[in-house]
Amino acid sequence: MRHLNKRLLLLIHLALASLLCASIACAMESEDCLGCHSEADEVGEELFINGTTFDTTAHAEMGCASCHESVTDEHPDDGLTPSKASCQDCHDTVFEEYSLSTHGANASCSDCHNPHTVQSAVEVSGFDMNGQCASCHEIAETVRTHEEWLPQASLHIEAIPCITCHTGSEDYVITMYLIQRDNNSRYSDFIPASREDLEELAGSESIQTIVDADNNGTISIAELRAFNGNPKYKNVRLWGMMTPETVTHSYQILDNRWDCSFCHASGPSAMQTSFVAFPHNGGTYSRLAVEKGAVLDVLNGTPDFYMMGATRSKWLNITGLMIIAGGMVMPVGHGTLRFFTRKNREGKGH
Template sequence: MRQLTKHTLLLFNLVLTLLLCLSTAGAMESADCLDCHSDAGMVGEEFAINGEHFDTTAHAEMGCSGCHESVTDAHPDDGLAPSKASCKDCHDNIYEEYSLSLHGSNASCADCHNPHDAKAPTEVSGFDMNRQCSTCHDTAETVATHDQWLPQAGLHIEALPCITCHTGSENYVITMYLIQRDQGNRYSKFTTAARDDLERLAGDKPVQALVDTDSNGLISLAELRAFNSNPNYKDMRLWGMMTPESVTHSYQILDNRWDCSFCHASGPDAMQTSYVAFPEKDGSYVRLAVEKGAVLDVLNGTPDFYMMGATRSKWLNIAGLMIIVGGMVMPVGHGTLRFLTRKNREGKGH
């Protein structure tokens, strides 16, 4: 085969560069897409996108054209349906894992994940995770089936994302969320605190300062105690959930989740590592680390988070020790006195 001359090679590279430039120039920018698609009245609810939410996702870095390559500046007047990338084009390992799971043949990726609102596992609340599951799995039915073998099934489902037990996810921690009830109505139900409500409480300070009062990025046991005892926050609580930091898509029933000690033990790292998660305006959550082991101190740190076999109270430990010591004083003291006075009793029939 005749070798390409230097001039021919240069010409080929020039044509290729021009084609790439034309392709890029013809692609519509994400901002142009959102000019229309952020307005449900213009494009309809099905194609409406919350631009504020999308801008903070990992997908926003690729831009709309990263998944919709065929869209050009002529859209929508060209009458062509936009191309749509498959999730497995980028997430092939996850796609393969999910395809082999119990869910693989029952739901597509988009049934659980909105690609225009995709977030990392640590940016999503445990409540939101369970809301995704409840779109197919009715909560009342789920509680009823679990109640056949799981004590306090309803409480478990409120305090655990489903994926904690039904995937091979790892690196579990305790994540606490601010919940609130109607002000002045002590019998109203607690719900997740909204960003706007927290901003009103915080005033001119960031919402994290409601708990992290010194704004150093670490919530101490003293700060937890101050929050829980503050009369201004009497209608608020910290609700703890055991959440994974590394999520898998291997939906299954795992044998070790039948073992209560998977959660109900103070030794696992999950009981030592905790965060308080604060809602952001874009619907995600940002976490602040809590002093190590703080969730184990139920009276001082987290009075509304109690996990049997895991949570501790140093004051109850002290009280328990005093009871044991007090119970030993009588027999030991009585025996000691009898030993010391044994000579006085000799020959007296005692």
């Protein structure tokens, strides 16, 4: 229904755009626009649009002119400022939900989204989602305020996109991203591995084969185990984040996110589904499904991701729940204020 409405709107929009074009004889296609706007030295940084990235977005289908209807053939010599569609015109449901939320007055759609680079929620990494918030909510400051009640606040914020706790988004899964040591130096921090880094590592194979060794499109626990133990990949790890599949814009402070058991004792159900996400050059990700239950098999499957109270090890669960109930912090060293500075945590399962 939601989608039907949007398709209809899009059709109406395209029809209007072509009518407009007919009346003012505009011939400029997206390609023509990008001829200038994808050249930074032609138009300057401010007006630069990355054409390759734009082409991968859902907005590319509509073309530049459907959002900048008033652009004429004489542009830019006509000296007129082109019109800019508002998001509300096409995304009325999201707009309404967001406007009603407690955050509606704090930031506009364009504060979090660039209309020329939009991607669907599953293609955006958890890091980049938090990057959208960080432009106003400095991470170090957020860690500081959350630390007052949340142990390992830094780790939590690195492992949970803000929107998992601050919107009614749902259908949580564990998405794992490949991270690697900066400069391959033994003591340096971990950062998200780029496409080029992974291509180098994979050699002549596709980058998926780093984890999906038999390249059959799904990742088994045996493949995860082999990846974790492969010395060739000693500088690469999987970083798990608890991401929503269904994103809403109902920003709020949810009482049950205070409740540690919302995640930690939710048991296997939330942890059943996981993916490994592989980066593309434009900054988006695509995912391969992991065998059900891999995240629960913390000792073999995902040694770097461990949700107390939700693993297959009864002993770990009991210790974990005791720690949560007692409000104690696990002695695994404190999180630091930079992403991916966590030290080797291999010892924790012992």
